[in-house]
Amino acid sequence: MQLRRVCYTDGMDTTFIEELRAIVGDDGLRVTDAQKHVYAFDAYTLEKSLPGVVALPRSAEEVAAVARLCHRRGVSMVPRGAGTGLAGGTLTHDNQVMVCLSRMNRILDIDLPNERMRAQAGAININLTKAVAPDGYLYAPDPSSQGACTLGGNIANNSGGPHTLKYGVTVNHILAVQVVLPDGEIVELSQDDHGYDLVGMIVGSEGTLGIVTEATVRVVRAPEAIRTLLAVCHSVDDATNLVSAIIGAGIVPAALEMMDQTILEAVERTYHFGFPTEAGAVLIIEVDGPEVGIDRQTERIEAICRDGGALRVSVAADAEERAKLWMARKKSIGTIGRLAPSCMTQDGVAPRTKLPAILREVGEIAAKYDLRIANVFHAGDGNLHPCVLFDERDPEEVKRVLAAGGDILRACVREGGTLTGEHGIGIEKQEFLGLIFSPDDLDTMAAIRSVFNPDGLLNPGKLFPAGGTCCPQLPRTDNEALLVMTHTHATAV
Amino acid sequence: MQLRRVCYTDGMDTTFIEELRAIVGDDGLRVTDAQKHVYAFDAYTLEKSLPGVVALPRSAEEVAAVARLCHRRGVSMVPRGAGTGLAGGTLTHDNQVMVCLSRMNRILDIDLPNERMRAQAGAININLTKAVAPDGYLYAPDPSSQGACTLGGNIANNSGGPHTLKYGVTVNHILAVQVVLPDGEIVELSQDDHGYDLVGMIVGSEGTLGIVTEATVRVVRAPEAIRTLLAVCHSVDDATNLVSAIIGAGIVPAALEMMDQTILEAVERTYHFGFPTEAGAVLIIEVDGPEVGIDRQTERIEAICRDGGALRVSVAADAEERAKLWMARKKSIGTIGRLAPSCMTQDGVAPRTKLPAILREVGEIAAKYDLRIANVFHAGDGNLHPCVLFDERDPEEVKRVLAAGGDILRACVREGGTLTGEHGIGIEKQEFLGLIFSPDDLDTMAAIRSVFNPDGLLNPGKLFPAGGTCCPQLPRTDNEALLVMTHTHATAV
Secondary structure, three states, X not given: OOOOOEOOOOOOOHHHHHHHHHHHOHHHEXXXXXXXXXXXXXXXXXXXXXXXXXXXXXXXXXXXXXXXXXXXXXXEEEEEOOOXXXXXXXXXXXXXXXXEOOOOOXXXXXXXXXXXXXXXXXXXXXHHHHHHXXXXXXXXXXXXXXXXXXXXXXXXXXXXXXXXXXXXXXXXXXXXXXXEOXXXXXXXEEOOOOOOOHHHHHOOOOOOOOEEEXXXXXXXXXXXXXXXXXXXXXXXXXXXXXXXXXXXXXXXXXXXXXXEHHHHHHHHHHHOOOOOOOOOEEEEEEEEEOOOOHHHHHHHHHHHHHHOOOOXXXXXXXXXXHHHHHHHHHXXXXXXXXXXXXXXXXXXXXXXXXXXXXXHHHHHHHHHOOOEEEEEEXXXXXXXXXXXXXXXXXXXXXXXXXXXXXXHHHHHHHOOOEOOOOOOOOOOOHHHHHHOOOHHXXXXXXXXXXXXXXXOOEOOOOOOOOOOEOOOOOOOOOHHHOOXXXXXXXXXX | OOOOOEOOOOOOOHHHHHHHHHHHOHHHEEOOHHHHHHHOOOOOOOOOOOOOEEEOXXXXXHXXXXXXXXXXXXXXXXXXXXXXXXXXOOOOOOOEEEEEOOOOOOEEEEEHHHOEEEEEOOOEHHHHXXXXXXXXXXXXXXXXXXXXXXXXXXXXXXXXXXXHHHHOOHHHHEEEEEEEOOOOOEEEEEOOOOOOOHHHHHOOOOOOOOEEEEEEEEOEEOOOEEEEEEEEEOOHHHHHHHHXXXXXXXXXXXXXXXXXXXXXXXXXXXXXXXXXXXXXXXXXXXXXXXXXXXXXXXXXXXXXXXXXXXXXXXXXXXXXXXXXXXXXXXXXXXXXXXXXXXXXXXOEEOOHHHHHHHHHHHHHHHHHOOOEEEEEEEHHHOEEOEEEEEOOOOHHHHHHHHHHHHHHHHHHHHOOOEOOOOOOOOOOOHHHHHHOOOHHHHHHHHHHHHHHOOOOOEOOOOOOOOOOEOOOOOOOOOHHHOOOOOHHHOOOO
């Protein structure tokens, strides 16, 4: 099936801008280069592009009015939350409108007896949990960037987090969405309704089907008790084998994270937590549940770790020690700036039992390209995040970084895994889609996109190669022109 | 978007039957009325229709060859598993081919370290668990019909079961599917792959997008300990209020089922378990998890039940007593034959907190239409199964049954619920789709169907009113012509 193509012809002229201003107000518009610069990139640090204009609507009705205007004028739109995505999904061309939902950040309704709450798409992830925590509930998906990333961005990328292992990814927690379609229609979709699973289709669609303006999410009871363990291992091999041993024993930890020597070094240089930097790797293992029984479960994990050759296993003594461990983990990517000027964080997946093999292969790839790679990741899920260290001012090194990233993804797919665990395809991974999808698969995806987005005006050029408009895909920037990114922009993973 | 329509013109002639025979073999074909009679209905007991021919392929390749033949000849196909569906999703017209997957029932691969197994679509649900039980694992979705229903049928209807409350419905357990598209192409879809969630789209699509031939499912560790409680309540009101009290206390039972006085009477007349038939309702409450702590959790539930006015609470003393309780629950619909010649089992959903109100309304609907309605259902999920008792030989009573069913569904939707919890739309509920979907919603669904099923040759007339072919919808049988169904055909719920 061919997508209908609409050409952008009439430019982003003054009339268009003024019509936009009439919808979102003067304070809802960013038009100058200086204003737009902060919207020129997301946490995919290898490309940037200034949007034509940035609109910051305050309601679904304003988003719908913007969409109707763009639809009438044949201008394409790119939705954005906080820009913490790793795959360039929010990069916006200069003839496109960025629709940024960050001002639509309200919690709308809390219904604890039915264990659900409703919030606008721009609500920051952590604020969902904060709103229900006093009543003993939480919103389970917890990306490491949860202090910044938005509910809408999480929905677009079907985001996970350390606690995905036990609680599942975003799609498992979204009960209903309000979506503005590319022609400006506002629709409400619910998981409760039968028929085809349109909520599931929207989640993970990276803003190519509609702009999510609001969602109803599940909230779950905060666990009565939590225990957080740190297992210090001689090698990455030992650590990844322990992962399989713990799961194989029938234990489902709430989280099971790995950090290798390189990332520990970066964390220590920044925070001085006292991690044993001579260790090859550490595991952070968390269990939660009823108070009764949790200590026995903790002891079982300690025994498995010791039997599996861990050098040391300790349990966080209190909430403060626990918070320190999680801060080390969640802020770890941000500390890499202590080791190198730049970092490209990959996001691949391998079967849990293949972790030892794939991590060895990542090491070989690092050696092959003469690069340093740090590993910090959701080991329990087999979701790797190799962080490739480099200097973006060295174009030859940048080439090696891109080649190493490709090799890592190919290795994941070869081992039975896939291209992304939680950060999406964006523009970064389109060239690898052929590793997992046939041309027919991609045609089917394109046909589904055309059902929602027949004119290709919504986030063209993202997720799939066929963008559905005649607008050229975002140019890959020359190596020479690579952005100098500070590491605070690299999203947590 | 309009569906392309292909007219069935050339009949199911001898050549066609012989071509079919060449694919599936003589033993894979049912052509005489006597042979086809058993395929003329499913557990939606109010209509029947003899298929043109029944094909029983033995492999995905045979299914694909059948699809290619039908595609070439413009004949439509209806997939079927065990026929335990409640909504008529497998009813097949005399110019259609039924593709019955019951011979494709093999377990193909078990991969416990990665907690997954692969099976053919015709594998019987209970056999998945049996295959991994010796190693301490289970396949979680457990419809009450699990001794008969198939994996493929569960996928088509996104089936639940008593343990859905804790473990989720079928879609939460399907990792990948192999699907034969209506033109005979075989595709493999995986949850692991990004792009649009096509696995989620297939699950619950009631055989209108493709014929699932194989699936990879999650298996989970069997819990270390299980406790099953029986709470005897004075009234349905007391029982439904207890449901909210238990969940509100932060307990997530593995199962939380309700049976009212009428269904208890039927169960007792059949099995003589010793249930207190003077009770207004009973709850079966099951918790599972680590051995340590489970008794304290059980005691908390007992206390909540007593505080909530339960007349009696008891804990099954051993595995045998536990099995007896579950047998009573799972076989309960089958016992209704002791009370009336016929039964129509509804499948609606209401928010858990609205259960007391909706159950009162079901009682009022019974009174209004002078019908007896028994209730046995997944209370923890708010998934009602009112069983309307009647005599199908009384056409006037049948009219009242249909009217009562409609009133129940309208009440569910009015209270914020929906039309089906786990048994689908089929042909039964299409007239009610307008209660939850706008015409635009239905157009979107039709457009998605046309992506997979452009000629409308796969299960036309099901799920959505627009079947996509010129074949007339299955005629609603006259009241006078209603099938005399024995209750052994009514699927368990």
